[in-house]
Amino acid sequence: MLESPLTEEARGALNRYSSENAVKTLLPPWRQFEDFLQSHRLSPTSILDIPEDALHAYARHLDYRDCHVDDALVALSAVLLVCLHAGYSGKVLRSVVIPRIRRPIENRQWDAFRLRTYQPLESSQLARSRRRRAKREACVQDTVRTDVDLK
Structure with missing residues (x-):
């Protein structure tokens, strides 16, 4: 099977820095990226x-x-890794992200992120609401005890 010039360049870049298993793993997502480029009528001569x-x-x-x-994430990472090994600017590659996947975790003060597309498990939601209910009840009991002690 004949490879496109981009795939040959990608294979050469990966062979310089990676094992044969890595090349076999990373080339299929790279070919999908090439198909994407061709579907958008882009035909670069080099990576x-x-x-x-x-x-x-x-x-x-x-x-x-x-x-x-x-x-x-795996597909994008494979493409970015091939581009990085081929000499593409790391600064440019760092700016390429899948837009909607990450969002800040609610009720956090620091910049932590979680995957947006994963739905929380129902059991964890139930446990969270039970903990909240228990905290509220404890606060109410403490308030009642304080009021009783003050009388």
Whole structure:
């Protein structure tokens, strides 16, 4: 099977820095990215010629594609790793993210993130509401005890 010039360049970049198993793992997501480029009528001659906007568009495409969030992260990570090994700017690659996957955790003061697309388990929601109810009841009992002690 004939490989495109981009895939040959990606294979060469990965062979310089990675094992053969890594090459076998990373090339299928890379080929999907190439299909994405071709579907948008982009045909760069080199990995370094891939426009930054195309990487951002691919990240948005993965966000809205009907697949599991882990699959989207793996696909984007594979493409970014190939680009990094080929000499693409790390500063540009750091700005390429899947838009809706991360959001701040509620009720946190620091910048922690969790995956947005994962739904909390029903059991954890129930446990959380039980803890909240127990805290409220404890506060009410403390208030009642304080009022009784003051009388």
